[in-house]
Amino acid sequence: MPTFAQHWWVGWFLSGCFENPTVAKGVYWGSVLPDVDVYLAFLFILLGREPEAMKIHRGPTHSLLCFALLAVCALTGIAPLFLMGFLFGMGVHVVLDFFFWLWFVDLFWPLRYWVSWAKPINLWDHVSRKTIETWGYYLELVDHMLVAAFLTYQKERHPDTIVCQYGPTTMLALIPALMIAHRHMSVRYFFALTHGIFMVLQMPLFVWVSVQWV
Numbered sequence: 015m016p017t018f019a020q021h022w023w024v025g026w027f028l029s030g031c032f033e034n035p036t037v038a039k040g041v042y043w044g045s046v047l048p049d050v051d052v053y054l055a056f057l058f059i060l061l062g063r064e065p066e067a068m069k070i071h072r073g074p075t076h077s078l079l080c081f082a083l084l085a086v087c088a089l090t091g092i093a094p095l096f097l098m099g100f101l102f103g104m105g106v107h108v109v110l111d112f113f114f115w116l117w118f119v120d121l122f123w124p125l126r127y128w129v130s131w132a133k134p135i136n137l138w139d140h141v142s143r144k145t146i147e148t149w150g151y152y153l154e155l156v157d158h159m160l161v162a163a164f165l166t167y168q169k170e171r172h173p174d175t176i177v178c179q180y181g182p183t184t185m186l187a188l189i190p191a192l193m194i195a196h197r198h199m200s201v202r203y204f205f206a207l208t209h210g211i212f213m214v215l216q217m218p219l220f221v222w223v224s225v226q227w228v
C-alpha cells in the first residue's frame with residue numbers, strides 16, 4: 015500500500031462523489047480491502063515463511079484475476095452496484111500502489127509461476143533496499159498523522175463518538191512510540207510492529223467507520 019490511511023482518505027473522498035449509497039460503499043471498501051492480504055502475509059511470517067509472505071502482499075488481491083472474478087459476479091447479478099463501486103475503488107488502489115510504495119504489484123498473479131513475461135511489476139526496481147526502508151519508515155509515521163486527521167475531520171460531524179474523541183490522540187501518541195521503536199528494533203521487527211498496528215487498530219477502525227458513517 016502507499017499507506018493504509020492514504021487509501022482510506024482517497025476511498026472516503028471518492029465515495030463521496032457517488033450519489034448511490036451502495037456504489038459509494040463499494041468504492042470505500044474497494045479502496046482499502048485489497049490490503050487485507052496483510053493478515054495472511056503476517057501469518058506466514060509468524061510461521062517462519064518470510065519468502066512466501068513477501069509474495070502474498072500485493073498478489074492475489076491486487077491481480078487482474080481478482081478484478082475479473084468480481085466483474086463476473088457483478089455481471090451475473092451478485093451485488094452489482096456494490097461490486098461496480100468496489101471495482102472502481104480497487105482500480106484506484108492498485109494504481110496508487112504502483113506509484114507510492116517502492117514495491118511490486120503482482121498484477122498477473124498467478125501467471126508468474128508459469129510464464130516469464132508475467133512477472134510482478136515493480137517501477138522501483140532500481141531503488142536500494144535502504145531507501146525503501148527509510149521511505150517506509152517515514153510513510154508509517156505519516157500514516158498515523160493521516161488517520162488522526164481523518165478522525166479529527168469527522169469530529170465535526172460526529173462530535174460525541176468515542177472514536178473521534180480519543181482516536182486522534184491515540185494515533186498521534188503512537189508516532190513518538192514508533193520513532194523510539196525504530197531506533198531500537200531491527201527493520202524487520204519494526205515493520206512487523208507497524209503491520210500489527212494496522213491489523214488490530216486501523217483495519218477494525220476502518221470497518222467500524224464503514225458500518226457507522228459510510
Ligand SMILES: [Zn+2]
Pocket residue numbers: 015016048049072076107111
Ligand atoms: Zn495495496
